[in-house]
Amino acid sequence: MTDTPFDRRHVLDLVADLLPVLVPDAELDPAGPIVKLRWSRGGLTSSAEVGLTELIDRCREQPHHLWPRTVDDWLRAVVDEIGVATDEHLYGAVAERQRVTLRPQGWSAAYDSVLAGLSVPFGRYFEIVFGIQSGPDWHRLTQVRRVMHGLHLPGSPSGLELTLNGLAGLTLQEVPGTPYRMFHRPGDQTVGLALVDHEQALPNGGKGRGTLLALPATDLLAVCPIDRRDDMQVRVDEFAHWVAKAHADAVDPCSPGVYWLVGELLAELPVDLDITPSVTLPKALKSPFWRRRRT
Incomplete structure (x- = not known):
């Protein structure tokens, strides 16, 4: 008996089934593969294209029967990110409020989230964790929300440089x-x-x-x-x-x-x-x- 070869199309089929329920205004582009998000709150309207590679890789490492729950959790987390991203816009230019903080090595891995956070190692003992300052709150920046804000685009300010300048x-x-x-x-x-x-x-x-x-x-x-x-x-x-x-x-x-x-x-x-x-x-x-x- 041999294991069934991994086929990412099965993951994309699950996304296609759940997307209209959890994110009605989103559109799946299997060729990307990406999800095109559109959202609005009050007078704010925004859009972004979020890659599905992270989700596909997560499913690749799991038994097939866990995929529906994994996809569901991931899409629900994206919905939550839409809310956080919208709130962050209320405090002004998001790119200028990027900040980073120093944490012990492994801090990000222990963070309870199905979405990958943005962090880089600093030596053997610490990691640099990227976030956004919104009023008195500091939100850990995920890869998904980074794309939502367009912070991945060339020419976007560096959160590390902004922090060091401060x-x-x-x-x-x-x-x-x-x-x-x-x-x-x-x-x-x-x-x-x-x-x-x-x-x-x-x-x-x-x-x-x-x-x-x-x-x-x-x-x-x-x-x-x-x-x-x-x-x-x-x-x-x-x-x-x-x-x-x-x-x-x-x-x-x-x-x-x-x-x-x-x-x-x-x-x-x-x-x-x-x-x-x-x-x-x-x-x-x-x-x-x-x-x-x-x-």
Whole structure:
């Protein structure tokens, strides 16, 4: 007995059956394959062509009997996206309100949605997640809604560039009672992107023995300086506990980790707050040679 070869036409037949029920104003173009969407709310009328490759690939990985539910869920999600896209237009030019935020690696994969979100990896530990700012809300940008807004077209502004431009005015603030400093703008989920542009935001951050840093919240990037005159083990242990509390108290938490930026390397340091010392320091920061060289 052999498996039946995958035929995308069977998926398109399901789309053709369900489309008039779930999205009456849409039209299927099997040659694309795409769905042509048309929608209106109030005085706003818009249209877009959404590719079906994502849906077909999802079905390709599933048993045939799951396809009807998969297609149904996908089309219902598209209907929801129409509502979100329409609301986003109410706040003005959507392209200019694109923003990105930094999240721990795997954050997008854990997001409960049948529609693929727009994100790219940043190193081993983080990913850059694209979204749209609408008033006080930030909506994760899906591939489908990106097309609805025409953000995939040549010449469309880059959400990453717009975000980095918006961080140009950030300055490091002292953390009272500590040797740490931080970039902090309460409620702004883009502040962590300062790490992506660290050559500008922290021009000396990777030089010499580097810098210890943390992103306990999306609106907070903390920097712990490396000082050969101090006991770095004590300093970084205290920093790790401060980071853990900031992460626990954050409205929009990011990562509880402590990272070492040196040159172009970003490495996460092992942390266990239940033991002493709490942080496993790299040899470069705890060697006797390093500790003896005082100025």
